[in-house]
Structures are given as C-alpha cells and as structure tokens.
Amino acid sequence: MNRIALSIIGFSFFIFLAGCFDEPVPAYKTVAPETRVYLKERGLETLTVGAVLENGLAFVQDAGYTNLSALVSGEFDPKSLEYLNLDRNALKNVDELARFTSLKWLRLNGNALESLPDISGMKDLRRLYLSGNALKSVPETVKDLPSLTDLDLSGNPIESVPDWLAKKPGLQHLSLSRTRVSSLPADISAWKSLKSLQLGELNGFGKAEMERVRASLPDTTIVF
Numbered sequence: 187m188n189r190i191a192l193s194i195i196g197f198s199f200f201i202f203l204a205g206c207f208d209e210p211v212p213a214y215k216t217v218a219p220e221t222r223v224y225l226k227e228r229g230l231e232t233l234t235v236g237a238v239l240e241n242g243l244a245f246v247q248d249a250g251y252t253n254l255s256a257l258v259s260g261e262f263d264p265k266s267l268e269y270l271n272l273d274r275n276a277l278k279n280v281d282e283l284a285r286f287t288s289l290k291w292l293r294l295n296g297n298a299l300e301s302l303p304d305i306s307g308m309k310d311l312r313r314l315y316l317s318g319n320a321l322k323s324v325p326e327t328v329k330d331l332p333s334l335t336d337l338d339l340s341g342n343p344i345e346s347v348p349d350w351l352a353k354k355p356g357l358q359h360l361s362l363s364r365t366r367v368s369s370l371p372a373d374i375s376a377w378k379s380l381k382s383l384q385l386g387e388l389n390g391f392g393k394a395e396m397e398r399v400r401a402s403l404p405d406t407t408i409v410f
Contacts, residue, residue, distance in 0.1 A: 216290070216291070217291055219244075219246065221266065221267055223243065223244050223269065223270055224271045225237070225241050225272050225275070227273070227275065230275040231277060231279065232279040232280075233279065233281075233282055238267075238270070239255050264282075265285075265287055267288060267289060268310075270286060270289055270293070272292075273295045274295065274297070276297065278300070283303055284307060286308070287308055288308075290310050290313070292311060295316065295318050295319075296317070296318040297318070297319050298319065298320055300320045301325060302325040309332060311333060311334060312334060312336065313334075314336065314338070315336075317338045317340045317342075318340070318342070321342040322344060322345070323345075323346075324339060324344060324347065324348055326350075328351065329350050329351070337357060338359075338361045339362055339365060340361040340363040340364050342365055343366055344362070345366045345367065345368075347371055348371075354376060356379055357377060358380060358381045358382075359380070360380060360383050362384065362385055362388070363386040363387055364388075366388075367385075368388065368391055368392075368395075369395050377402075377403060378403065380403060382407045383403065383406050384408075385409065386409050
C-alpha cells in the first residue's frame with residue numbers, strides 16, 4: 187500500500203475519532219420521521235412553540251422537508267416531537283423547551299445560550315448537543331435527565347466538571363473539547379460506560395491528568 191493511501195486511511199480514522207461523538211447513530215435510524223423537526227439558521231433569539239410551528243421543517247417520506255405548519259391540523263402539540271434541531275440560530279432564551287417533554291434528541295449547537303431552563307421533564311431525552319454556546323458551567327438540569335447517553339458541551343467557556351456529572355451513570359459519549367476545563371473530578375468511575383470521551387484543545391490539561399484519565403477509563407476511546 188502506498189504512502190498516499192496510508193495517509194488517507196489515517197486521516198479517515200482521525201475524522202472518525204474526532205466525529206464519533208456527533209450523532210454516532212443517525213437520527214433517521216432512531217427517531218420516526220414524523221417526529222423530527224428542523225429549525226436551523228433562522229436567526230431566532232427566543233424560542234417559542236409558535237416559532238417552531240411557523241418556521242420548523244418536518245421530514246416527510248417521499249416528499250422531503252415540508253413546512254411543519256402545513257402538516258398540522260388543529261392545535262400543535264409540542265409533545266408530539268422526539269427530535270428538535272435548533273442549531274446555528276442566535277438563541278438566548280429557550281424557556282419554552284420545557285414544553286417539549288417527549289424529546290429524545292435535542293440539538294442546540296452554535297447559539298448564544300448562557301443557561302438552560304429546567305428540562306427535567308424530558309425523561310426520555312438521550313442526546314443533548316450544546317456545542318458552541320456561552321455556558322460557563324454545566325447546566326444543573328442535566329442531572330435530572332435519567333435517559334441521557336450523549337452530551338456535547340464542547341466550545342463553551344466551562345471551567346470545571348461538577349462532581350454530580352462525574353457520578354452520572356449511563357453516559358456513552360461526552361465531549362468537553364475546547365472548554366476551559368483543566369482537570370476532571372477525582373472519581374470518574376461512573377463513566378465506565380463511556381464509549382467516547384473528547385477532551386481536545388484543553389489548555390492546561392497536563393500529561394499527568396491525561397494519564398490518570400486513561401488509566402481510569404481503559405475501555406473508553408479518549409481524544410485529547
């Protein structure tokens with residue numbers, strides 16, 4: 187095998203590792219099409235149920251993306267959605283998220299969020315993506331999400347990982363890349379369920395801490 191081919195394979199493997207957290211199983215394989223709504227890049231600063239109905243796109247088999255408002259007859263029930271993609275808006279206020287209690291998958295990447303409302307009613311939420319916001323700490327409401335398996339906090343000015351997050355069982359994919367975290371809690375034994383842990387581009391995350399984390403999670407794919 188020539189050197190170019192080896193380089194391509196190596197690069198592909200790097201992309202796999204770097205992106206293994208980002209939707210490791212595509213939405214269409216886990217969430218029914220009629221329960222998925224996309225509301226990306228609309229410049230929204232405040233989320234309302236009405237805005238989701240008016241601007242959201244639903245995926246309809248054989249018809250592609252269709253305005254949600256054209257598919258809803260009568261009053262729109264926010265509990266009818268299991269997947270909501272709000273990536274790359276300008277969201278600062280998402281208080282009405284608490285009404286979407288049936289969500290299994292929530293994407294809020296690339297917004298302007300400094301906090302999250304109480305979303306503890308989302309008992310079935312498995313995947314929560316919060317990359318590229320303005321969160322200075324891990325939202326405490328995450329503590330009360332019993333089904334959560336995937337959590338992306340990358341690209342936020344978070345400085346520390348709370349002990350309660352380190353004790354949260356069931357997590358499979360966790361990203362803290364490009365945050366201000368310089369160390370993890372002393373006890374991360376509850377994270378043995380992790381399949382991937384992304385800790386890339388962490389200034390101050392020293393070699394000794396890297397070695398400790400690797401020793402604590404020998405079966406986890408860790409990207410520094």
